[in-house]
Amino acid sequence: MLLKTSDAAIAINVTENVIQSWIKKDGLPAEMISGELMINRTDLLEWATERGLKVDPEIFKVNDDENIHMPTLMEAIESGGIHFGVKGNDKETVLRNVVECLNLPDKLDPEFILQVLLTREAMGTTAIGDGIAIPHVRNPIMLRIPKPKIALCFLETPIDFEAFDAKPVNILFTLTSPTVKVHLHLLSRLAFALREKRLRSVLQNQDSKETIMAVFKEIDSSPGRPK
Template sequence: MTESPFNNQIMTLSEVAEYLKVAEKTILRMIQKGEIPCAKVASQWRFMRPMIDDWLISRMNVIPKNDLSSLLIKEGSLVPLSRLIRRERILTGLPAGSKEEMLDALIAPLSLSRENRKLFLKKLMQREDMSSTAIGQSIAIPHLRRPEENIITGPEVILGICPEGCDFDSIDSKPTYLFFLIITDSEVVHLRIISRISQIAGDRKLIRKLVNATDGERALGLILDSEKSGKFEAS
């Protein structure tokens, strides 16, 4: 018996279109609007099956609780990634470790009780057990399977930089250097943030500079500069 392509963890554009029963052009429009989770690998769009399933499950969105979330939903294209990243929550020089160690380091800056920290880490690991959130191009985007289960409202992004790189089961089988931990209780906002991060994934020069950043001010400045220029370079 022929194995269904939907049993694969990673789907192509045509496969995800068939899976969702829509035209490929519809998927491409959704990508352009940042409405569907995806990543570019070797100039081709790829879709992680567990992330697509998460997205389908979470279509009943939680109403955001603050103005930034509302702005991201209403005018997502106007809210830059830099506005979601606080300088003091950019972690440079992270040592390479296991998935659990990397995730624990990422949530360390959050003001969580010991019990909530363990719970948050457990939920992040449960998501990783389904399929790695390392989308290739040196980047991982850890997040909960269901944004509405976040114990922190957000929205915000914690950036972790591991200069030596670590094995995070990336879809391109290469080391992961940059970790963007997404914190939001809204699926719409979650997808908007993924859209921002996917732009960075397409800029190899920016990625190299971020990996070499030695402090939060430098890293945030690099992101700000790329947003101001509006250019993302693939070379």
């Protein structure tokens, strides 16, 4: 899950000096391991997505469960659902209601999932700008579920998530997955999709479920999407 700064530079198509400058001056998360700076792949994608930078999806390929089905965004969102008017006037209440939208199996404790999300937010915002957040992107929510889900939630009241662009959040994507590989696959696809102006437009307008799903279907079939 960790990259050398040289590999991160290749993934974003910049020099290694630029990566090291981002670590020192711009908050790119990194940790020192055996005397060498290392970057978590998911941290890199989150940080780059906040700033509109393209990341090569090849760095998110992992070898676990090679035979598992890699879902499209449309499949994952169909499973997780699109939810309008999610209530809450603060982050905890909103996330509690988002957990309810996940429609988790009875054996999973929703309070535990809520605390996982709140702990992650306490470490740093999951907002990526333009009123959008992806709760718990740095450490995947791995659950024993039959198939991965992305719950797309539109908030009734925009909430301050301490976003990079200072805009309050009113759109949340919450990923739950049975494996790391599927999580990274969906996260890289979602980061790619959110660079598309037509998707941002239908999200900001809170268009119908049918319209939103149609845009995801188009993006899923576009030539430049991550595989």
